Amino acid sequence: MNRITVAGRTDATRTGPEIGDWSDFDELAQLQRDQLPRIFAQALRSPFYAARYENGGAPIVADDFHDVEITSKQDLRGCYPFGLLAVPRTELATYHESSGTSGEPTASYYTDADWVDLAERYARKWVGITPADTFLVRTPYALVITGHLAQAAGRLRGATVVPGDARSLALPLARIVRLLHTLDVSLTWCNPTEAMMIAAAARAAGLRPDRDFPALRAMFVAAEPMTATRKRRLSEIWGGVHIVEEYGSTETGTIAGECQHGRLHLWADRAIFEVYSPETGRLSSSGCGQLVVTPLYREAMPLLRYNLADDVEVSYDPCPCGWLLPTVRVYGRTAFGYPVDGQTVVQNQLEELVFGLPLDYEVNFWRAKAEPDALLLEFEAPSAVQRRAAAELGAAIEHTLGVRHVITPLPPGTLVPTEALTAQRDILKARYLFGPDESWDKALMYQ
Known part of the structure; x- marks a missing residue:
C-alpha cells in the first residue's frame, strides 16, 4: 500500500482503488459490493444509524442494499452536531458545517484516513497537479470544506498552495490579481462567478486576463451549475486556459470530476451513486432525478443513501476518455423554472x-x-x-x-461595483497605545 501525507499530517495508508483497477462496469460494481458490509457496519456505530437499524447489527450485503432507507438533509440537521459520529471524537481531524443558507446548518467531520480519500479524489484532475504548480485557492477556508479540500490535494501532489480564501477582507480581488500575476500562479480553484470577477479586477488593474497571466494553465471551478457556453466564455476570457469542473459537497467531498473530453465522471469506485425520483419514490442507477450518494470509505461520518437533493442526469454511456465510470450532468437545486x-x-x-x-x-x-x-x-x-x-x-x-x-x-x-474590483482595504490589528496626534477611534478593532 502507498504511504502518503495529507495537509502535513501523519502518513496515512491509501486503501481506496484508483482509476484502472477495474476493467469493466461489472468489476466496478463488485468493488462497490465488497465495501458495503464494512461501510454499513461502520454506520451502525453512529447514534443515528444505530437507532434507525436497531433490529439490525449484522453487516448488510449487496442483495439487501435496496432495503436501506434514504438519508435526507433534514436527517443531518436533526443529528446536529454529532448524531452521525461513528468514531471517538479523539480520532477526528477536522469539523465542518454547511453554509447554512436555510438557517439550519449541517455538520460534517473527517478523520485523517477520511482526508486521504478526500484529497485523492480531488486530485484526480486530468490536467494534473504537480510539484511545479503554484495553486491559488480562492474558495472559503471557513467551516465549509472547499478551501481545505483543495489545499490537502495540492499538498498531496507537492504543489505550492497559496491560500487565497474568499469573502475575506484581508484578500480583496485586487490583491488576488496581484498574487496571480506576481507569483506566476498556474492553477486556481474558485467558483465560475469568482473567475469572472477576478478577470474584471485584472482589467481594472490595467492587465489583460488573456495575455498577462502566461503561467496560468487551468482553473478548477465548482459550486455553480454551468453551461457549456459559459464554460467556453470563461476559457476565452482567460486566453484559452482549461476550465475544469468539479462537483461535490461539504458532506461528501468531491464526488465527480471532469475528463479531457469535458464530461463529469462520478467517482463510482469510491461511492455508490443512485438517482431518486421524488415522483415515484424509486431509485435507479441512471436517468434523471436527485443524486443519492453512499460514500464507501468514510470513517467519521458514514452516510447511507444520502440524498444531495441536486437534480442530475446519470449515464453509463461510453466516454472517449476511456474512464470506466458513469457520467453526470448537474442541474443543481435551481433547475426548476x-x-x-x-x-x-x-x-x-x-x-x-x-x-x-x-x-x-x-x-x-x-x-x-x-x-x-x-x-x-x-x-x-x-x-x-x-x-x-x-x-x-x-x-x-x-x-x-x-x-x-x-x-x-x-x-x-x-x-x-468598481470599488469591489479595485479596493485595497487596510486590515488593522488590535492596538492599545496611541500618540498625541493619532486617532484612537479604532482601538481594539480588527478591521
Whole structure:
C-alpha cells in the first residue's frame, strides 16, 4: 500500500482503488459490493444509524442494499452536531458545517484516513497537479470544506498552495490579481462567478486576463451549475486556459470530476451513486432525478443513501476518455423554472443565450427576474455595444423562449461595483497605545 501525507499530517495508508483497477462496469460494481458490509457496519456505530437499524447489527450485503432507507438533509440537521459520529471524537481531524443558507446548518467531520480519500479524489484532475504548480485557492477556508479540500490535494501532489480564501477582507480581488500575476500562479480553484470577477479586477488593474497571466494553465471551478457556453466564455476570457469542473459537497467531498473530453465522471469506485425520483419514490442507477450518494470509505461520518437533493442526469454511456465510470450532468437545486408569459424559464437557458453573445460585447455580468407577464433582464456592457447586444439578446430570447421580455443594458460597474474590483482595504490589528496626534477611534478593532 502507498504511504502518503495529507495537509502535513501523519502518513496515512491509501486503501481506496484508483482509476484502472477495474476493467469493466461489472468489476466496478463488485468493488462497490465488497465495501458495503464494512461501510454499513461502520454506520451502525453512529447514534443515528444505530437507532434507525436497531433490529439490525449484522453487516448488510449487496442483495439487501435496496432495503436501506434514504438519508435526507433534514436527517443531518436533526443529528446536529454529532448524531452521525461513528468514531471517538479523539480520532477526528477536522469539523465542518454547511453554509447554512436555510438557517439550519449541517455538520460534517473527517478523520485523517477520511482526508486521504478526500484529497485523492480531488486530485484526480486530468490536467494534473504537480510539484511545479503554484495553486491559488480562492474558495472559503471557513467551516465549509472547499478551501481545505483543495489545499490537502495540492499538498498531496507537492504543489505550492497559496491560500487565497474568499469573502475575506484581508484578500480583496485586487490583491488576488496581484498574487496571480506576481507569483506566476498556474492553477486556481474558485467558483465560475469568482473567475469572472477576478478577470474584471485584472482589467481594472490595467492587465489583460488573456495575455498577462502566461503561467496560468487551468482553473478548477465548482459550486455553480454551468453551461457549456459559459464554460467556453470563461476559457476565452482567460486566453484559452482549461476550465475544469468539479462537483461535490461539504458532506461528501468531491464526488465527480471532469475528463479531457469535458464530461463529469462520478467517482463510482469510491461511492455508490443512485438517482431518486421524488415522483415515484424509486431509485435507479441512471436517468434523471436527485443524486443519492453512499460514500464507501468514510470513517467519521458514514452516510447511507444520502440524498444531495441536486437534480442530475446519470449515464453509463461510453466516454472517449476511456474512464470506466458513469457520467453526470448537474442541474443543481435551481433547475426548476419560473412561469413567464405562459412558458417556463430556467436559468441555464438564459445563461446559454447571454454567453452566446460575441466575446467583444463584454457581457459577463447579468441578472434576470421572471415576472408573470414578462422576463426582465439586465446586463453590463460598454456603451458602444449596448444597443447591439440588447437587440441580439432580445432576438435570441424571442426565438428560443418565445416570451415577452424587457432588456436593460447597464454601464460597467452597475451590477459589480468598481470599488469591489479595485479596493485595497487596510486590515488593522488590535492596538492599545496611541500618540498625541493619532486617532484612537479604532482601538481594539480588527478591521
